[in-house]
Amino acid sequence: MNLPISLSIALRYWRAKSADRFGRLVTNLASLGIVLGVMALIIVLSVMNGLEGYQKQQVLSSIPHAIVSQAQPISIKKPLENRPHFVQKAVPINTTKVIYQTAKGVSAGQVIGIQAFSDDPLLESLDQVSFDSLLPAGEFKLVIGNQLAEKLGVNVGDKIRLMITENSQYTPFGRVPMQRLFTVSDIYFDYSEASGYQAFANLSDIGRLMRIQPEQAQGYRLFLTDPFLITELPAYFPQQQITDWREQKGEFFQAVRMEKNMMGLLISLIIVVAISNIVTSLSLMVVDKQGEIAILQTQGLTKSKVRSIFIYQGLLVGLVGTLIGALLGVLITLNLTSIIAAINPNGVFLPTTLEGGQICFVIAFSLLLSLLSTIYPAYRAAKTEPAEALRYE
Incomplete structure (x- = not known):
């Protein structure tokens, strides 16, 4: 299958072992942070959904x-x-x-x-x-x-x-x-x-x-x-x-809903911090690949395609981290009772409820931030002038 030239180059950069070990480390940390953030957000939201549903069943069933x-x-x-x-x-x-x-x-x-x-x-x-x-x-x-x-x-x-x-x-x-x-x-x-x-x-x-x-x-x-x-x-x-029922129990469920929203917001900050590392890793890659970018431009690669290379590169990092984090989050949530029983034999009960809409929102939120984090490095890469980059080569 013939892929667009920008996507092909981005895939090659993503699979290659970069000579810049620090840049590679920052990229790996960004992926790991996204995995942990997405996984934690799905688990926390599922537990809060389960607790809200459990309280709804226990408290509102008798009134x-x-x-x-x-x-x-x-x-x-x-x-x-x-x-x-x-x-x-x-x-x-x-x-x-x-x-x-x-x-x-x-x-x-x-x-x-x-x-x-x-x-x-x-x-x-x-x-x-x-x-x-x-x-x-x-x-x-x-x-x-x-x-x-x-x-x-x-x-x-x-x-x-x-x-x-x-x-x-x-x-x-x-x-x-x-x-x-x-x-x-x-x-x-x-x-x-x-x-x-x-x-x-x-x-x-x-x-x-x-x-x-x-x-x-x-x-x-x-x-x-x-x-x-x-x-x-x-x-x-x-x-x-x-x-x-809100006259009797409305304040209680408002407090539960507010707690769920605040927990979601705090866990979302982990994703934001992790995705900010994509900006750092792409900026380092732009400096590292400046000569290659200049050569590609002399061979006819347009500035828009240069931008696309680094946009694809950041999206690949975000996509892999998001999908792995979502998969781990769903698997851990489905087996949370067994995991807690293995860690704490006293039998702590945590009800969980997975909602497809919330999972899709978390995935879309992570991918959107990944896309936004690529804009500045891609813009800097497209401003590279071949004559300036190759002057001392």
């Missing part, structure tokens, strides 16, 4: 991703209209903030009205139990978390007074919160913080306390395939009020 409601209660006899494709499940909900009071303790929390145990991930362990036996309508029974039960010092069968601060009633002594005694019918076990404040009751029971008709509800509780798609919900529900 509603979004609640769609409006000023007036909505009918639950018909399904939710304009339901987007990324909504995995939509269930009616009545919920309010409450104060739990028992003889042994007081705690603030949230009570959620449901129609079935499948309405909430925290109650998946109760799917084998009849819903009507634990939360029958009209009997004001409650299923609470193990952490909340421990705070209040209650067991199954004990009474808990619920005071609803959002809904009050007038009495001769003034306005007092709506309150009702509930019976603990079961306790669910979960390690998340939600089990320390969330309790569940029958949808109609909570509706009665909030003066909502049995066939109506405050809104719909949405569980999405990806919780981060909540930003698209306003386009589907322009008239409804949307409350999402």
